[in-house]
Amino acid sequence: MLLPEFDIDESRWSGVAEAPAPGRQLAVAQALRALLPADCVLSRDEELHPYECDGLAVFRQQPMLVVLPRTETEVRAVLLACRRLEVPVVARGAGTGLSGGAMPHAAGVVLSLARFDRILQIDPAARIARVQPGVRNLAVSEAAAAYGLFYAPDPSSQIACTIGGNVAENSGGVHCLKYGLTLHNVLGLRGCTIDGEPIELGGCALDAPGLDLLALSIGSEGLLLVVTEVILKLLPKPELAQVVMASFDDVGKAGEAVAAIIAAGIIPSGLEMMDRKATAAVEPFVRAGYDLAAEAILLAESDGTPDEVADEVRAMERVLQANGATAIAVSASEAERLRFWSGRKNAFPAAGRISPDYYCMDGTIPRNRLGHMLKAIERMEHKYGLKCMNVFHAGDGNLHPLILFDANRSGEWERADRFGADILELCVQLGGTITGEHGVGVEKLNSMCVQFSPAERAAFFSVKRAFDPPGLLNPGKCIPTLARCAEYGRMHVRHGQLPHPDLPRF
Amino acid sequence: METRLADWIKGTTQGDSANDILRACVHCGFCNATCPTYQLLGDELDGPRGRIYQIKQVLEGTPATRNTQLHLDRCLTCRACETTCPSGVDYGHLVDIGRAVVESQVRRPLNERLLHWLLREVLTRRGLFGGALRIGRALRFALPRALHAGLGEHRAPGAWPRRTHARKVLLLNGCTQPALAPSIDAATARVLDAIGVQALVDARSGCCGAIRHHLHDQRGALQNARRNIDAWWPQLDSGAVEAIVINASGCTTMVREYAWLLREDPAYAARARRVSDATRDLAQFLGPQLPLLLRCVRPASITRIALQNPCTLQHGLKLKHDVEQLLSALGAQLLPVDEPHLCCGSAGTYSLLQPKLALELRARKLAHLLHAQPQMILSANIGCLLHLAAGTAVALRHWIEWIDELIVTS
Numbered sequence: 001m002l003l004p005e006f007d008i009d010e011s012r013w014s015g016v017a018e019a020p021a022p023g024r025q026l027a028v029a030q031a032l033r034a035l036l037p038a039d040c041v042l043s044r045d046e047e048l049h050p051y052e053c054d055g056l057a058v059f060r061q062q063p064m065l066v067v068l069p070r071t072e073t074e075v076r077a078v079l080l081a082c083r084r085l086e087v088p089v090v091a092r093g094a095g096t097g098l099s100g101g102a103m104p105h106a107a108g109v110v111l112s113l114a115r116f117d118r119i120l121q122i123d124p125a126a127r128i129a130r131v132q133p134g135v136r137n138l139a140v141s142e143a144a145a146a147y148g149l150f151y152a153p154d155p156s157s158q159i160a161c162t163i164g165g166n167v168a169e170n171s172g173g174v175h176c177l178k179y180g181l182t183l184h185n186v187l188g189l190r191g192c193t194i195d196g197e198p199i200e201l202g203g204c205a206l207d208a209p210g211l212d213l214l215a216l217s218i219g220s221e222g223l224l225l226v227v228t229e230v231i232l233k234l235l236p237k238p239e240l241a242q243v244v245m246a247s248f249d250d251v252g253k254a255g256e257a258v259a260a261i262i263a264a265g266i267i268p269s270g271l272e273m274m275d276r277k278a279t280a281a282v283e284p285f286v287r288a289g290y291d292l293a294a295e296a297i298l299l300a301e302s303d304g305t306p307d308e309v310a311d312e313v314r315a316m317e318r319v320l321q322a323n324g325a326t327a328i329a330v331s332a333s334e335a336e337r338l339r340f341w342s343g344r345k346n347a348f349p350a351a352g353r354i355s356p357d358y359y360c361m362d363g364t365i366p367r368n369r370l371g372h373m374l375k376a377i378e379r380m381e382h383k384y385g386l387k388c389m390n391v392f393h394a395g396d397g398n399l400h401p402l403i404l405f406d407a408n409r410s411g412e413w414e415r416a417d418r419f420g421a422d423i424l425e426l427c428v429q430l431g432g433t434i435t436g437e438h439g440v441g442v443e444k445l446n447s448m449c450v451q452f453s454p455a456e457r458a459a460f461f462s463v464k465r466a467f468d469p470p471g472l473l474n475p476g477k478c479i480p481t482l483a484r485c486a487e488y489g490r491m492h493v494r495h496g497q498l499p500h501p502d503l504p505r506f
Numbered sequence: 507m508e509t510r511l512a513d514w515i516k517g518t519t520q521g522d523s524a525n526d527i528l529r530a531c532v533h534c535g536f537c538n539a540t541c542p543t544y545q546l547l548g549d550e551l552d553g554p555r556g557r558i559y560q561i562k563q564v565l566e567g568t569p570a571t572r573n574t575q576l577h578l579d580r581c582l583t584c585r586a587c588e589t590t591c592p593s594g595v596d597y598g599h600l601v602d603i604g605r606a607v608v609e610s611q612v613r614r615p616l617n618e619r620l621l622h623w624l625l626r627e628v629l630t631r632r633g634l635f636g637g638a639l640r641i642g643r644a645l646r647f648a649l650p651r652a653l654h655a656g657l658g659e660h661r662a663p664g665a666w667p668r669r670t671h672a673r674k675v676l677l678l679n680g681c682t683q684p685a686l687a688p689s690i691d692a693a694t695a696r697v698l699d700a701i702g703v704q705a706l707v708d709a710r711s712g713c714c715g716a717i718r719h720h721l722h723d724q725r726g727a728l729q730n731a732r733r734n735i736d737a738w739w740p741q742l743d744s745g746a747v748e749a750i751v752i753n754a755s756g757c758t759t760m761v762r763e764y765a766w767l768l769r770e771d772p773a774y775a776a777r778a779r780r781v782s783d784a785t786r787d788l789a790q791f792l793g794p795q796l797p798l799l800l801r802c803v804r805p806a807s808i809t810r811i812a813l814q815n816p817c818t819l820q821h822g823l824k825l826k827h828d829v830e831q832l833l834s835a836l837g838a839q840l841l842p843v844d845e846p847h848l849c850c851g852s853a854g855t856y857s858l859l860q861p862k863l864a865l866e867l868r869a870r871k872l873a874h875l876l877h878a879q880p881q882m883i884l885s886a887n888i889g890c891l892l893h894l895a896a897g898t899a900v901a902l903r904h905w906i907e908w909i910d911e912l913i914v915t916s
Contacts, residue, residue, distance in 0.1 A: 042551075046574060050550050050559035057507055057533040068549055095550065096535040115548035134548065136539055159590070160539035349592030352532040357507070407508035408529075 010461050011483060013088050013105070013475030016442065020064050020107035028087055028109070029065055035077040042066040051110050054095040054102040055157070058359070058413055059442050063090070063104030068112045072192070072228045075111070079226065080196035082109055088475050089194070091222045093134060093165030096157040098360055099441030101169060101221050101477060108475075111226060113164050119143050120229070127234045128187060128204060133164025133227045137171075140232060149234040152179035155437065156348060164227050170219030172437035174270040174301075174344070177395035179235065181437065183218045190229035191217070194468045199225060216463070221439050222474035224467035238303035241269065243340045244316050246325040247294035251275060252371030254296035257323035258394040259368040261300065264319050266312060270301040271395030272344050275374060278389040278402075279343065282350040288343035291327055296374075298325075298394065299340055347391045348402065355387075355404035359416045363424050364397045365432035376426055377401055384419040386412070398436030399427070425450050440478045448478075449485035457485070507531050512567035519770050520603050521565070527600040528562055530593050531555075537587035537597070542849045542867055543580050551577045554587035554597055561604030570608040578605050580863065582856055583720070584817035584849035589824075598822070599766065602719075609722045622721045625855050629682055630713040630730070636685040663688035667699035674704045675751040675791070676738055678761070681713035683754055683888045690888065693910035694753045694788060700913045701798040706747065710737035714752075716760040720854045728771075731764045735777050742784055750785045753906055755887045756854065758787040759822035787819065788906060789828040789886065796835055803912040806837040812880035813840055813905070814871065814894065816887035817849050829886055829905055836909060841878035845870070852893035864893070872897050884908055 020028075029043045042048060043065050052060040064087070069075050082089050088108030095102055104110045116132035119140065123129075124147035129140055137158040140151040154173035155161055161171070167189065172181045179185065188202030202214035217224055248254040254273055261271065274282075274297055279290040290297055298320070302312040317328055331337035343350075351358040365373055374390060381388050387404045401423055405416040424434040424447040434440070434447040448457070460479045464471065480488075509528045515521035537554035538544040544553030551560065560577060564570045578601065585598050614622070628634050643660070675698065683690060695705040715730030741747045752758040765782035768774045792799065813830060820826040830840060851857055851867030872894060875883050883898070884905040885891045895902040 042549075044571075044573065046560065046563060046568065046571060047551060049563055049568075050556040053533065055534055094535055094538060095555075112548070112550070114544075114550075117545075117548060138539075157534065157536065160534075160536045346592060348534070349532070349594075352530065352534075352593035356529045357532065408510075 009465070009471060010479075011481045013107075013471055014481045014484070016061055016103070016105045016476040018106055024107070025064050028081075028085055031081050031085060032065065032067055032078060032109070035081060036067060036069060036074055040068045040070070040074070042068070051092075051095075051104060051112075054092070054097040054100060056098050056100045056103075056441070056443060058357075058407065058417075059100035059103050061104050061106055063110045064107055066110040066112060068115055070115045072198070075113075075226060075228055076192050076196040076198070078109070078111060079192050079194055082472060083194050083196065083470065086470065086472065088472050089226070090474050091164070091168070091226050093162030093168070094136070094157075094160050096161040097165060097169060097439065097441065098362065099169070099435070099439045099443040101439050101441035101474070102165075103442050103477075105475060113162070113226075113228075116164070116228065122147065122149075122234070124149060124234075126204060127236075129232045129234055131163055131230055131232060133167070133230060134162050137161050137163060137166055144234050145237070147234075148237050150237050151232055152176070152185050152235055153182050156345065163230050163232065167218055167227055167230060168220065168222050169439040170437065172393070172396075172398065174272060174393065176437070177271055177393065178267050178269040178303075183215060185233045186214070186218055186230060187233055188214065188231040189217065189227050191225040191227040193225050194470060194472050202231070204231060219439070221441065221478040223464050223478055224473065226473070238269070240306050240309045241301055241303040241337060242309050242313055243270075243331045243337050244298075244300045244302070244313055244320065245290075245329045245331075245340050246298045246300070246320040247291040247327040248296045248298070248324065249294065249326050250324070250371070251296045251374040253324045254298055255368060255370030255372075255374070255394070257298060257320055257325065258370060260319050260323050261316060262367060262395065264315065266315055266319070268300045268312070268316065268395060269303040270299065271393075272299045273297070273370065273390075273392040273394035274299075274344060274347065275390040277387065278347055278391050281354050281389055282343040282347055285350050285353060286339075286342045286346050288339050289329075290343055294326065299344060301337075344391060347389075351389060351402045351404060355406070357405050357407045357413075359403040359405060359420055360438075361399065361401045361403065361420045361423050362436050362438035363399050363427035363432060363434050364436040365399065365427050365430045367394065367397045369430045369432075370394060370397070373399065373423075373426065373430065377423060380419055380422055384415045386415055386419055388419070393436065396436070397432065399423070421447060442477055445477075445480040445484060446488040448480045449488050454482065454485070457482070507533055507562070509562065509566070511565050515565055515607070520606070524561070524565055524600055524603045527596045528558065528565075531558055531595045532593050534592070536590050536592060537595075540586045540590045540847050542582060542584060542586070542851075543863060545848070546863060546866055547580075552580055554581075557581055557604070558595070558597070558600065561600060561607075564604065564607055564611070570611045572612055575608050575612050575614070578608060580860060582817070582849045582851070582853040584853060585821035586817060586847050586849065589821045589847065605722065606724055621859070625858065626718050626721045626723055626726065629717050629855070632681055632684065632712065635682055639685050661687065661689045663692035664696070666692055667695055667705075669699055669704070671699070671702050671704040673702055674706055674741075674747045675749050676741060676747045677705050677707050678714060678750070678752045678754070678757055679707050679709060679711040680754060680757060680888075681717070686892060687888060687904070689907060690753055690904045693904070693907045694751075697792070697799070697906060697909050697913060698751075700802045700915075701795050703795075705751070706741070708737045708741070714757040714760040716756055716854060719760065728767060731767060731778065732774055734761070735764065735774060735781050738781060739777055742780065749791060750781065751788055751791045752785060753788040753904065754889075755787055755816045755819035755823060755825075756889055758785060759818040761785045762823065787823055787825060787828070787886075789819070789832055790823075790825055792832055793828055796832065799909075800835070802914055803836060803909070804914050806908075806912055808881045808908070808911075809837060809839045810879070810881045811838045811840055811908070812843055812875040812878065812883045814843075814850060814875060814883060814885045814890055815846055816885060816890045817853070819886050820847070829884075833884070833905060833908070836912060838908070841880050844874040844877065850890050850894055852887075852889040854889060857889075857893050868893060868897050876900060882908065
């Protein structure tokens with residue numbers, strides 16, 4: 001196989017921990033201060049330190065500088081300066097990401113878009129919202145509620161996470177099974193390339209002429225451009241929603257039931273699974289009324305007109321019963337529906353209450369392998385000596401195992417890290433992927449080596465180079481270098497076999 | 507989060523408390539979404555998560571600077587972040603510990619120290635403050651606008667009830683409220699009287715200590731607390747009073763904190779716990795008395811009400827709905843108010859120390875309060891009341907004054 005010839009390029013900025021040359025910080029800070037108001041450039045150690053990580057605090061790197069522009073003109077000026085001075089740029093929204101996508105670069109600038117927090121327009125007739133990237137996800141639905149509309153993607157962090165971050169990570173949420181990911185709910189965006197050039201992709205219509213670069217940009221994790229404005233699709237709020245809660249005495253049966261619901265042609269607006277460890281952890285805090293004797297519970301939501309909901313709920317009950325549900329409850333009121341969901345919504349924080357730290361994994365597998373995966377995770381718990389509770393967006397096969405550990409105990413994070421990597425490798429083996437909605441960031445670089453061949457990896461780099469020739473936008477994230485994959489392969493010899501024997505070893 | 511506290515604080519009471527609180531934080535960032543200063547400034551350093559990080563840095567051994575102090579000063583201590591935090595991080599106590607440590611490491615410039623001293627010594631002394639207030643009101647025209655908010659206008663308190671009842675409660679012998687708005691305590695006493703509860707005020711008690719606490723005078727705050735415990739203890743211990751009832755939610759929050767603040771004081775810890783446990787916000791006390799109250803009121807004439815829920819009430823005391831329920835039951839039509847969780851900018855002495863941010867927050871809060879065109883705005887805390895009143899012509903009252911108007915004297 002022909003190896004890519006541009007290996008030197010791709011690794012140029014890949015070392016996110018490589019410190020800047022002496023005097024560099026001062027020079028770049030001076031250049032940026034000439035372009036921005038004084039309160040927009042942070043350069044003292046104590047100011048930079050709180051920016052060292054996003055929502056995944058185990059990966060930390062203090063940046064060289066932080067800039068907080070307020071206008072697109074300022075963003076362009078920053079990008080132009082960074083391009084000229086060859087400074088890596090890491091865009092950041094609310095810093096709630098769970099893959100370290102906004103973790104800074106030691107020799108780079110963090111470009112915070114938190115001050116781009118205005119909803120520019122809501123057009124109820126066209127059912128669109130034009131927003132700045134720093135607008136919080138939930139704020140869009142709150143503003144649209146006055147017109148009976150909502151914005152569908154609803155990641156667990158929706159109270160705080162920004163639309164810009166959602167675009168970067170192609171975020172999902174409970175309702176993406178029916179309404180799609182960010183990709184399916186963004187009509188257009190405006191941004192800047194590393195050359196400071198404004199770029200508009202998509203528009204107010206469902207399709208745009210030419211190559212679909214909009215789709216390419218969504219989920220590109222800040223590697224291609226910096227987004228400064230987004231056009232979102234709004235949907236009419238459903239009249240009614242009801243949740244069916246079903247108990248199972250076996251995780252395998254619960255997994256089969258999920259597959260059976262989808263196979264029956266039903267698309268619930270949410271279809272979630274929690275295992276016994278997860279229900280046991282959340283119940284004392286939220287008192288959602290979960291069946292603690294069940295090995296797994298499913299929460300399946302139907303929304304629409306009252307007639308549609310009644311039909312769909314009946315159909316789901318039939319499928320669940322046929323697949324061995326030991327108990328079924330249907331929410332009788334809006335309050336009860338929210339109570340059923342409260343446990344699922346609070347699963348991550350509940351993990352934070354029973355354990356000092358938790359590591360939230362994110363992978364996907366075919367729906368009918370859920371049971372297999374859960375049993376494998378149980379074996380890994382023994383192997384690594386760590387507990388893991390499981391909450392899944394079961395309907396789309398998206399797993400969120402929560403590995404519990406204590407970062408203050410030496411060695412525990414390393415074990416949790418390997419535990420997580422094992423889960424992701426199994427995802428790939430089962431025909432799934434290493435990320436469902438959190439992105440690759442810095443967290444899953446090694447797992448990318450498992451998922452993709454060297455040629456595919458090289459193709460990703462070619463796309464990045466087409467947008468960002470100098471490789472300055474969020475370098476060292478999302479796409480692993482050839483050297484990294486080779487190193488990871490060398491460390492991970494299984495059954496006497498290298499996982500990628502075709503890779504050259506260093 | 508991982509913590510590596512410095513040796514000088516590890517193992518101390520403050521250090522252990524801080525460590526426990528820091529370990530509960532998982533750095534999810536939800537808190538920034540409801541933090542007033544993060545909403546205004548959009549900088550991680552001016553949100554709870556970033557402040558926790560800055561405090562952690564100092565506790566892990568990095569010396570604090572004026573900059574650290576600035577970002578902690580900008581925090582309103584509204585504790586909206588605590589309401590939002592899914593992991594139960596006790597931010598209020600952490601920021602107290604952090605501020606005290608920073609204060610011990612960083613000397614403030616003379617003008618700030620002087621201003622803090624002045625506020626501490628004048629506001630907390632009833633006689634001194636009352637005199638200063640009368641002079642200030644007379645010379646209002648000559649004072650800077652930033653101070654106008656604190657002046658208010660004089661309203662006659664009306665008569666204090668003379669009846670005695672078997673049921674008795676203690677009211678706080680407050681510091682600034684009796685001078686600024688004597689009508690609030692009088693209205694409280696009259697409403698309590700109407701339902702057969704006698705309000706007592708012990709002259710030996712005084713300021714709850716919140717002002718000194720916020721102005722970095724921990725020792726003075728604890729002295730205030732001990733003085734009040736000493737004053738209230740005989741009546742409380744003998745069972746002569748059934749509760750300590752406070753009609754300024756900021757003060758209620760502080761007195762409820764006595765148990766935590768004096769937890770290491772062998773002479774006071776047990777009594778502080780009893781006092782904190784026996785303390786009720788007025789809304790909390792009146793809630794269960796609603797059937798009695800309904801028997802002695804007439805229909806309200808002013809009904810279109812916008813309620814400002816003080817942060818101390820909704821985030822500090824977690825009594826978000828108590829006043830709402832009371833007022834609705836008595837015939838108020840509570841108008842919808844956007845962003846009800848956001849602070850109005852008053853926050854104790856914050857409006858005097860951080861006027862720019864305080865005025866921005868006030869403008870935002872007033873826009874929401876006035877949106878549905880209320881006849882009257884009601885609040886539950888004297889600080890918020892005066893701060894907001896200075897920015898609008900619409901009548902602003904403590905909610906107990908609105909109820910007082912409804913009482914039919916028997």
